[in-house]
Amino acid sequence: MAALQNYLLSKLSGRHREMLVPHLEAIDLPLRFTVEKVGKPVEHIYFPDAGMVSVVVDLGANHQAxxxxxxxxxxxxxxxxxGGAVALTTLYLQIAGNGRRMPATVFAxxxxxxxxxxxxxLAAVEGFNAQATYTIITNSRGKLEERLCRWLLMAHDRSEGDTLGITHDLLSVMLGVRRAGVTTALQHLEDSQAVELVRGKITILDRGMxxxxxxxxxxxxxxxxxxxTG
Structure with a gap:
């Protein structure tokens, strides 16, 4: 098996790594691949090495947040x-990648x-919950540009390079806003030389900005x- 790249797997103690690693299988994670479906049993635990999984809540009428x-x-x-066995949200690949997975029953x-x-x-789940809490705060208090920049930074944190394969349509769905608003905000970021826009791709030029x-x-x-998680 290739060297572990997932941060949590790399932080496991020797004893815990010996427990988990024999049950891990390498897997490609293509774009839009569904990892969990709300209301359905969780079949596998995934440890991404690359790519980004979106955790989304279905709001009905084909709307997601x-x-x-x-x-x-x-x-x-x-x-x-x-302690559960059923997915509470839907998870799917927003940026393609790869990683490892193991049966949920074995993990449990x-x-x-x-x-x-x-x-x-549990500490790792608490870390994710901190992120989710700030997502709620950002969505309720932040302006569109602030929300967009936070999303781009988070995606950049989880990407191997500076170029993100993200469309304006996808961003509008993830941010829960109209596409026109996303396009206007992205254009301002490009004019400021914070990002470069090419059809279907956004390249991060200035993280500090x-x-x-x-x-x-x-x-x-x-x-x-x-x-x-440290």
Missing amino acids: EAGTIGWDLFTGHSVVM KFLKEDRDLHEFF LKGFAGPFYGPAETAQARL
Whole structure:
């Protein structure tokens, strides 16, 4: 098996790594691949090495809202860690990548048998919850440009390079706003030389500028997650 790239897997103790690694299988994670479906049993726990998973809430009438993102820094299957077996949200690949997965039943068994392992993953879930909390705050208090810049920074954090394969339509869905508003905000970012826009792609040119535009909505959740999973 290739060297582990997922942050959480790399932070496992030797004993815990010996428990989990034999049950991990490498897997490609193509764009739009569904990892979990709300109301359905969680079949696998995924540990992305690359790519980005969107955690979305279905609002009905073909509308969705993004609650958070998962990349190389985290894992899926949070409901299993909390003692459940059914997905509470829908998760799918927003940026294609790869990673590893293991059967949810095996993962749940290990958590029941090993308190330290359970606490390790509980801390990671708490880290994600910090991100989700700031998503709520940003969506309710932030201006569109602040929300957009935060999203781009989070996607950049979970990408291997500076170019994101993201369309204006996709951003409008994730941010829950009209496409025209996203296009206007992106154009301002390009005019400011913070990003470069090419059809279907956004290249990050100046992270510092994006952080400035994001204001107080980017940073605190990342700090909290690093503390909890560090």
